[in-house]
Amino acid sequence: ETGVTQSPTHLIKTRGQQVTLRCSSQSGHNTVSWYQQALGQGPQFIFQYYREEENGRGNFPPRFSGLQFPNYSSELNVNALELDDSALYLCASSWGGQGNYEQYFGPGTRLTVT
Amino acid sequence: SQQGEEDPQALSIQEGENATMNCSYKTSINNLQWYRQNSGRGLVHLILIRSNEREKHSGRLRVTLDTSKKSSSLLITASRAADTASYFCATATQGAQKLVFGQGTRLTINP
Numbered sequence: 001e002t003g004v005t006q007s008p009t010h011l012i013k014t015r016g017q018q019v020t021l022r023c024s025s026q027s028g029h030n031t032v033s034w035y036q037q038a039l040g041q042g043p044q045f046i047f048q049y050y051r052e053e054e055n056g057r058g059n060f061p062p063r064f065s066g067l068q069f070p071n072y073s074s075e076l077n078v079n080a081l082e083l084d085d086s087a088l089y090l091c092a093s094s095w096g097g098q099g100n101y102e103q104y105f106g107p108g109t110r111l112t113v114t
Numbered sequence: 115s116q117q118g119e120e121d122p123q124a125l126s127i128q129e130g131e132n133a134t135m136n137c138s139y140k141t142s143i144n145n146l147q148w149y150r151q152n153s154g155r156g157l158v159h160l161i162l163i164r165s166n167e168r169e170k171h172s173g174r175l176r177v178t179l180d181t182s183k184k185s186s187s188l189l190i191t192a193s194r195a196a197d198t199a200s201y202f203c204a205t206a207t208q209g210a211q212k213l214v215f216g217q218g219t220r221l222t223i224n225p
Binding site: 004033035039040041042043044045048050055056058088090092100102103104105106107108110 | 144145147149154155156157158159162202204206208210211212213214215216217218
């Protein structure tokens with residue numbers, strides 16, 4: 001157990017809808033990164049939040065957005081859902097706003113878009 | 115895009131045998147990390163090896179890094195059924211915010 005929690009565990013949405021996923025970081029960590037993992041693939045970096053500011057973004061369209069709160073928990077919002085958004089969404093917390101530290105992953109939210 | 119490429123994509127061995135997985139990457143890195151994932155759930159951090167290190171151990175795990183060949187290997191000794199999982203390498207470059215993962219090796223330990 002890493003101390004990183006995510007909610008919900010599973011979610012089914014319809015194409016065109018919007019979704020919000022939540023992540024609580026491990027105590028003492030000030031950075032949350034979000035990753036998308038399609039079936040059979042490795043995780044792909046969506047973006048990172050460091051001290052409530054976006055601190056780097058992967059190759060994802062603007063309809064993927066996020067927030068980080070003063071307690072360092074975070075939300076991932078996806079608008080206008082597409083079928084290809086079906087994936088496991090992982091958040092990871094760490095200390096420091098770079099990839100040079102080990103990251104502690106939550107159990108993930110499995111999103112299915114129909 | 116994936117920087118790391120794991121080899122093999124799938125590995126099946128008998129309990130008690132050693133398992134070796136390899137990872138190759140393309141650009142200079144600050145560190146390389148190995149993670150384990152059970153049944154499509156969250157990733158568990160195993161080992162972080164920095165670019166100036168050549169080998170690290172943690173229990174039954176041994177990781178090597180060859181920056182001249184841009185490759186790393188993960189050795190699991192005396193494998194157990196509980197080691198059945200997918201294993202991913204992930205690279206971090208200097209100043210970058212993200213980890214870049216490979217596609218993983220699916221390891222099956224047969225009793």
